[in-house]
Amino acid sequence: MTVGIVLVSHSAALAEGLAELAGQMAPDVRIVPAGGLVDEQGAGLGTDYDAVCAAVARADSGEGVLLLYDLGSARMTAELAVESLAGAQRAFVADAPFVEGAVAAAVAAQSGAELARVATAAAAANAGEESAAGEEPAEREPGAERASGAVRRAEFVLTNEVGLHARPAALFARTVAGLAAEVEVVCGDQRAAGDSVLALMALGAVKGSRIEVSASGADAAEALRRIGDLVDRDFAE
Amino acid sequence: MACTTEDVVAALRRCAEVISEHRDELVELDREIGDADHGENLNRGFAAVVSAVDSTMPETPGAALKLAATTLISKVGGAAGPLYGTAFLRAATTVGDAAELDAPMVAKVLRAAMDGVVARGKAEQGDKTMVDALHPAVLAAESATEVPVGELLKAAATAASEGAAATVPLVARKGRASYLGERSAGHLDPGARSTELLLGAFAGGQR
Numbered sequence: 100m101t102v103g104i105v106l107v108s109h110s111a112a113l114a115e116g117l118a119e120l121a122g123q124m125a126p127d128v129r130i131v132p133a134g135g136l137v138d139e140q141g142a143g144l145g146t147d148y149d150a151v152c153a154a155v156a157r158a159d160s161g162e163g164v165l166l167l168y169d170l171g172s173a174r175m176t177a178e179l180a181v182e183s184l185a186g187a188q189r190a191f192v193a194d195a196p197f198v199e200g201a202v203a204a205a206v207a208a209q210s211g212a213e214l215a216r217v218a219t220a221a222a223a224a225n226a227g228e229e230s231a232a233g234e235e236p237a238e239r240e241p242g243a244e245r246a247s248g249a250v251r252r253a254e255f256v257l258t259n260e261v262g263l264h265a266r267p268a269a270l271f272a273r274t275v276a277g278l279a280a281e282v283e284v285v286c287g288d289q290r291a292a293g294d295s296v297l298a299l300m301a302l303g304a305v306k307g308s309r310i311e312v313s314a315s316g317a318d319a320a321e322a323l324r325r326i327g328d329l330v331d332r333d334f335a336e
Numbered sequence: 337m338a339c340t341t342e343d344v345v346a347a348l349r350r351c352a353e354v355i356s357e358h359r360d361e362l363v364e365l366d367r368e369i370g371d372a373d374h375g376e377n378l379n380r381g382f383a384a385v386v387s388a389v390d391s392t393m394p395e396t397p398g399a400a401l402k403l404a405a406t407t408l409i410s411k412v413g414g415a416a417g418p419l420y421g422t423a424f425l426r427a428a429t430t431v432g433d434a435a436e437l438d439a440p441m442v443a444k445v446l447r448a449a450m451d452g453v454v455a456r457g458k459a460e461q462g463d464k465t466m467v468d469a470l471h472p473a474v475l476a477a478e479s480a481t482e483v484p485v486g487e488l489l490k491a492a493a494t495a496a497s498e499g500a501a502a503t504v505p506l507v508a509r510k511g512r513a514s515y516l517g518e519r520s521a522g523h524l525d526p527g528a529r530s531t532e533l534l535l536g537a538f539a540g541g542q543r
Contacts, residue, residue: 136413138380138411138413139380143413144371144373145373145413145414146413146414146417147413148409148410148417148418148421149410170512171415171457171510171511171512172414172415172417172418175415175417175419175422175456175457176417176418178418178456179409179421179422179456
């Protein structure tokens with residue numbers, strides 16, 4: 100069971116395409132498109148309040164729902180739908196770029212993150228490359244890291260065809276997100292938080308790139324082992 | 337002189353007529369600076385409102401306003417759906433169970449409707465939106481609470497017309513037109529125009 104995602108768009112094709120794209124990185128997340136408006140003249144552009152409400156119900160598996168929107172009135176329709184639920188379902192409208200926000204949210208939800216964190220992941224996609232590759236929204240207990248000792252480091256050379264492209268980056272982030280470890284990846288002069296798929300993609304690491312991975316926290320060693328395993332298996336390409 | 341359930345329902349029917357008559361004009365205004373759907377969307381919405389009151393006659397003014405709200409939210413599709421829907425919803429909440437609405441109440445209703453639009457659309461006066469027609473209408477209504485409801489509504493409608501006309505030189509800061517930047521100047525805002533039309537419809541038959 101994960102947080103569900105509803106994609107509110109003026110266009111059915113846009114919402115469905117984005118659901119497909121985000122779903123590729125998050126096979127277990129309920130991503131429900133709610134795009135377009137059907138009336139007597141057939142399917143057209145617009146946002147359908149009733150369809151959005153129905154999509155929220157379908158997306159909710161008990162962990163809450165994050166809604167993303169494309170343009171102005173889609174936001175209003177989404178907000179109106181959330182208000183009308185009046186707590187019957189836990190739902191939240193993310194102020195995030197539609198495509199990048201949906202991908203970031205889907206990956207966060209796939210990793211088991213709770214609603215607030217999924218929303219933060221979507222919103223962080225808003226801040227662009229600089230902060231996507233820099234700080235991560237997660238605020239873990241500062242004490243836990245110190246208590247568990249030193250930072251561990253490892254270097255890997257990527258041998259898979261596409262480098263840290265979308266799917267491998269998602270696999271990487273998912274591997275890291277489940278562990279009690281802060282992971283940072285450095286490639287050239289770029290650095291990225293290991294649980295941010297967008298930041299990892301922004302590294303621009305391609306086949307043959309050398310990445311330096313540092314990990315701290317209770318599961319630091321396990322994190323490096325699993326990442327090494329992923330790299331060795333060429334991200335199961 | 338006060339506004340009854342029958343008056344509200346009759347006003348909603350006039351809204352549908354007026355929007356239907358001006359459908360093409362609203363489409364054209366929206367084609368110039370938006371996505372050309374405002375006339376069609378509102379026409380569909382108010383036609384559905386008429387069907388709704390045809391099938392169930394509301395028992396109070398508040399119930400009529402709420403029925404209009406939920407129908408517009410479900411049927412309109414564009415930004416006007418959530419915006420006018422929220423306006424009618426706030427109006428309904430303000431009215432409560434009252435059987436008749438006197439002038440001070442109608443002024444309160446207009447204020448609540450505008451606040452709803454502002455909260456939903458996050459637009460301010462001068463952004464070239466329906467708020468530019470609503471705001472002067474509310475002020476006019478609030479200074480006309482000593483007169484019969486019909487006159488209050490006429491004052492509000494006249495102020496809305498002036499407010500709508502004043503959107504022409506403005507540069508849009510909200511909605512689809514805002515993507516046009518400076519090029520949105522020189523056009524009448526379709527949302528302000530439809531607000532003017534709707535308030536005119538409300539004023540039309542009310543004594």
